[in-house]
Amino acid sequence: MTKLEQRRKEMVTSVMREGIYEAVVEVLTEHGLDGLTMDRVAAQAGVGKASLYKYFANKQEMLRFVHAKAIEPVTAAVQTHLKSDIPADQKLRAILRTWFEHLGEHQVLFNLFCNDFGVEGLLKSEELTEQERALQDISNVLEEGVRSSVFRKVDTARTSLLIFGAVRQLVEQQLANDETWPTDELTEHVMDFFSRGLQVR
Amino acid sequence: MTKLEQRRKEMVTSVMREGIYEAVVEVLTEHGLDGLTMDRVAAQAGVGKASLYKYFANKQEMLRFVHAKAIEPVTAAVQTHLKSDIPADQKLRAILRTWFEHLGEHQVLFNLFCNDFGVEGLLKSEELTEQERALQDISNVLEEGVRSSVFRKVDTARTSLLIFGAVRQLVEQQLANDETWPTDELTEHVMDFFSRGLQVR
Amino acid sequence: MTKLEQRRKEMVTSVMREGIYEAVVEVLTEHGLDGLTMDRVAAQAGVGKASLYKYFANKQEMLRFVHAKAIEPVTAAVQTHLKSDIPADQKLRAILRTWFEHLGEHQVLFNLFCNDFGVEGLLKSEELTEQERALQDISNVLEEGVRSSVFRKVDTARTSLLIFGAVRQLVEQQLANDETWPTDELTEHVMDFFSRGLQVR
Amino acid sequence: MTKLEQRRKEMVTSVMREGIYEAVVEVLTEHGLDGLTMDRVAAQAGVGKASLYKYFANKQEMLRFVHAKAIEPVTAAVQTHLKSDIPADQKLRAILRTWFEHLGEHQVLFNLFCNDFGVEGLLKSEELTEQERALQDISNVLEEGVRSSVFRKVDTARTSLLIFGAVRQLVEQQLANDETWPTDELTEHVMDFFSRGLQVR
DNA sequence: CATGAATGAGAATTCATTCAT
DNA sequence: AATGAATGAATTCTCATTCAT
Structure with a gap:
């Protein structure tokens, strides 16, 4: 059970991170690196701004993930x-x-x-x-x-x-x-x- | 007279723009592109911040000039x-x-x-x-x-x-x-x- | 039956509140009053964050209880x-x-x-x-x-x-x-x- | 001249800082230490929020001044x-x-x-x-x-x-x-x- | 019923640009 | 004509509280 839950959580996290990844790419494409604000990413991803911080510690970590x-x-x-x-x-x-x-x-x-x-x-x-x-x-x-x-x-x-x-x-x-x-x-x-x-x- | 004045003005403008150019280079060297604030440029150039806007319409124009x-x-x-x-x-x-x-x-x-x-x-x-x-x-x-x-x-x-x-x-x-x-x-x-x-x- | 259930509920509530109390003390000790977030309390108490709100109307009430x-x-x-x-x-x-x-x-x-x-x-x-x-x-x-x-x-x-x-x-x-x-x-x-x-x- | 200007500037700075001081006291009185936000201080002082940062490097410095x-x-x-x-x-x-x-x-x-x-x-x-x-x-x-x-x-x-x-x-x-x-x-x-x-x- | 995910409201801080002197 | 003071609009990040599962 715990294992199952954990796996589900990982899946969700993974999916969210990918969604955010795509949002970042979209925003980068549209507004460039300077225009890459957390607000825009959140809007593009269709989630609240605060949610981004549930999946990445901060902007830098998010960018690292995207980069990788x-x-x-x-x-x-x-x-x-x-x-x-x-x-x-x-x-x-x-x-x-x-x-x-x-x-x-x-x-x-x-x-x-x-x-x-x-x-x-x-x-x-x-x-x-x-x-x-x-x-x-x-x-x-x-x-x-x-x-x-x-x-x-x-x-x-x-x-x-x-x-x-x-x-x-x-x-x-x-x-x-x-x-x-x-x-x-x-x-x-x-x-x-x-x-x-x-x-x- | 008008001509003379105009020429003088042009000279002044030219000198100022060069001075600002050097200030920008200095600031860029020291603080990088992200650290290039109008405040710092003005300080480095030894002029008032508002004066920068006498010689360049805005930051972007200023950078264009520097680039050129x-x-x-x-x-x-x-x-x-x-x-x-x-x-x-x-x-x-x-x-x-x-x-x-x-x-x-x-x-x-x-x-x-x-x-x-x-x-x-x-x-x-x-x-x-x-x-x-x-x-x-x-x-x-x-x-x-x-x-x-x-x-x-x-x-x-x-x-x-x-x-x-x-x-x-x-x-x-x-x-x-x-x-x-x-x-x-x-x-x-x-x-x-x-x-x-x-x-x- | 109703009485029994109620008593059980009271017991549970009581136990939970004590557990939360200890968690709060722990968090206070470790992170200070400013670092006392509901997240940390929940984590320390080993319960879901939302559960805290089952036992206390809000943070203030929780603190009141702890204080008392x-x-x-x-x-x-x-x-x-x-x-x-x-x-x-x-x-x-x-x-x-x-x-x-x-x-x-x-x-x-x-x-x-x-x-x-x-x-x-x-x-x-x-x-x-x-x-x-x-x-x-x-x-x-x-x-x-x-x-x-x-x-x-x-x-x-x-x-x-x-x-x-x-x-x-x-x-x-x-x-x-x-x-x-x-x-x-x-x-x-x-x-x-x-x-x-x-x-x- | 430079000296005079400097003195005037100092006066202005001093006056502003006192004004901010009073605003801080007012806000503290009304909202307590937790309610002391830069927004409120600015509003109370009747200046823009950004202006506070012209007179104090940050909130902490401001508080230090008030304290002193x-x-x-x-x-x-x-x-x-x-x-x-x-x-x-x-x-x-x-x-x-x-x-x-x-x-x-x-x-x-x-x-x-x-x-x-x-x-x-x-x-x-x-x-x-x-x-x-x-x-x-x-x-x-x-x-x-x-x-x-x-x-x-x-x-x-x-x-x-x-x-x-x-x-x-x-x-x-x-x-x-x-x-x-x-x-x-x-x-x-x-x-x-x-x-x-x-x-x- | 328990909960973790989601977030709105806000916090400090920054900076290009404008204006009164 | 020159300028420093003022600031609006952003930006990153936080957290108490709610709600769907």
């Missing part, structure tokens, strides 16, 4: 690719495609993902920023590629910055212009560019 | 390079170096430059974002390079996004970690990478 | 002494000792007892404050003492104020400094002072 | 008596009279004076509570009196507690009942009692 939830599927997919047994260049391609796929969907989430800038103080300083994690993922793939001679010898740290930055910019661009480019084509384009550079021939 | 002014020298330098009579790859190199030089100096200005995100609503949507201008500059150089066979045939629009994003990320990284990498080395490294890509050989 | 219950044993003991068949000075001594004994135990209860200030609006204005009852008790003893020539002729009303105030202060002092002075010594000291005053000789 | 201002004249008068060149018993009498005079005026201020309890966190912990200062003052007088054989040998620390507590109670009583007893008579009565105690003869 938004990022989760991307991170998971990327980790899967990382562990798979394919050549480094295929891994890189897979990761890029994952990003383009997921990030292209929600402008808001993308901003949360990349511009940890605007969300300064959002994350517990101990934990890795999503950006940092992403950078490390690429870095690892690059190193693997260099070791296996799939890539030439490059400064993996900096190169991962270059790649991440490029992807970020492409996604931002799409969102800014409200366009959606075909994921595959995008992936190939980027892979092609990073493979061959600008060099003639 | 911060970007100005970079834009100017880049324009010079663009018009100079050197091969496209040299132009690209020159532009990159300019960015690394200027953007590396002030974190604050950099953020204003790139993260129009955090300053959403800052810019009149009609006018070109600095980012857009920068992208167009690169795009032009790329086109020129393709035409003159200095670069292989690439999608110049997208490639300029790639390049811009990469540079942006590098600068952000430096700032986030409070490091400063040698401009020349950085430029060469990036140029090298963009030229040859990851391809073995 | 906290005072009860002191009052009872004092009444016993009052009725006993000993000289007035012995009675006074006995009352003082009772106070020192009981009040010294729980800071929280003491505050409820004396500082009706902080709990303004707590007590129905009609009913006698505990303080008033105490004052009257002393006053009675003093009168008795004066009548029986154990004490000199004094203004009993005012003198009881003096005595009560002194005791109160002594107890407060102990609590404020987290000290505990021996009850006996304390009693004797006060009795001594009030008996002989400051007069030399 | 309320206490100031009493403290000053007492210090004068302490330094004067009269026998200890006269000093004690003078101090008591001062208290009765000043404290009898405003219930609210009296509570601030004595019940530092309810105002926990109000005072910077470093500084002496008014109560502590008062206690020390009496203690000093008692010691002086004992040294000069004006008083018999008593435990000055505890005796000062007794005396202070007694006075406090008397004042509280008056206020609770909205009475005002003649200061002189009150003083004499208390002094008489403290001198001779309850002892017959």
Whole structure:
């Protein structure tokens, strides 16, 4: 009984948090990060303002949850690719495609993902920023590629910055212009560019 | 007389606006974007708070001015390079170096430059974002390079996004970690990478 | 049956109210008067928050009950002494000792007892404050003492104020400094002072 | 000019703070410490709520000011008596009279004076509570009196507690009942009692 | 019947903007 | 013409009380 009740409670909590999550996304989309007030979130979620505080200790915790939830599927997919047994260049391609796929969907989430800038103080300083994690993922793939001679010898740290930055910019661009480019084509384009550079021939 | 008075007024206005500009930069540096209150700006500038409204219609206008002014020298330098009579790859190199030089100096200005995100609503949507201008500059150089066979045939629009994003990320990284990498080395490294890509050989 | 049920209900009510009483004391001790929220009381008592309202009309009523219950044993003991068949000075001594004994135990209860200030609006204005009852008790003893020539002729009303105030202060002092002075010594000291005053000789 | 302006500003500030002080007293009188909201103070003072924060950093600072201002004249008068060149018993009498005079005026201020309890966190912990200062003052007088054989040998620390507590109670009583007893008579009565105690003869 | 979820009413605090001097 | 004082409108967060299950 107690167990059942507890499970039910967890379910309810979970459902509420998801509802709030969606409300936050909605408000973020409509009013931007600065316009994200607890009042608006409550209104959007269709609950009293005080109720938000039943599910999150404070605004920051709420944002942390949203951030985590938004990022989760991307991170998971990327980790899967990382562990798979394919050549480094295929891994890189897979990761890029994952990003383009997921990030292209929600402008808001993308901003949360990349511009940890605007969300300064959002994350517990101990934990890795999503950006940092992403950078490390690429870095690892690059190193693997260099070791296996799939890539030439490059400064993996900096190169991962270059790649991440490029992807970020492409996604931002799409969102800014409200366009959606075909994921595959995008992936190939980027892979092609990073493979061959600008060099003639 | 009327003319003279008008000119004097313009001078005064101009001087005041510059003073305010510096105050804003100072406050931004010290307290961040969230800590940028009109009170602090006025105090830093050494003028009355109400006076700020003599020179700018409101906070947003003030920020627009600061943004424009911060970007100005970079834009100017880049324009010079663009018009100079050197091969496209040299132009690209020159532009990159300019960015690394200027953007590396002030974190604050950099953020204003790139993260129009955090300053959403800052810019009149009609006018070109600095980012857009920068992208167009690169795009032009790329086109020129393709035409003159200095670069292989690439999608110049997208490639300029790639390049811009990469540079942006590098600068952000430096700032986030409070490091400063040698401009020349950085430029060469990036140029090298963009030229040859990851391809073995 | 109806009678039985009613009696059972009364029992249950009584037990619950005592449980809540203890919870309140616990919360008061741990979080102070400002930290006394219905949530905490419910949690501490191990009942649902709404249940509190089954046993008390509202927070104020609950506090009234706590107050009364906290005072009860002191009052009872004092009444016993009052009725006993000993000289007035012995009675006074006995009352003082009772106070020192009981009040010294729980800071929280003491505050409820004396500082009706902080709990303004707590007590129905009609009913006698505990303080008033105490004052009257002393006053009675003093009168008795004066009548029986154990004490000199004094203004009993005012003198009881003096005595009560002194005791109160002594107890407060102990609590404020987290000290505990021996009850006996304390009693004797006060009795001594009030008996002989400051007069030399 | 600057000096003049500064002086004017100080005057204005001072006047405003006094106005706010009176508003606070008014609100305290009417609604008690719990009912003391910034809203009410602002309304009572006839200024906007935000203005309060121009004159006090926060509610606590405001209360500190009120406390200090309320206490100031009493403290000053007492210090004068302490330094004067009269026998200890006269000093004690003078101090008591001062208290009765000043404290009898405003219930609210009296509570601030004595019940530092309810105002926990109000005072910077470093500084002496008014109560502590008062206690020390009496203690000093008692010691002086004992040294000069004006008083018999008593435990000055505890005796000062007794005396202070007694006075406090008397004042509280008056206020609770909205009475005002003649200061002189009150003083004499208390002094008489403290001198001779309850002892017959 | 017991209860936890929900919330309205309010609390302190902040800040861009206006205006009287 | 310059300015500091004033403030309305928000913002985050809290809690006694109610009500549907």
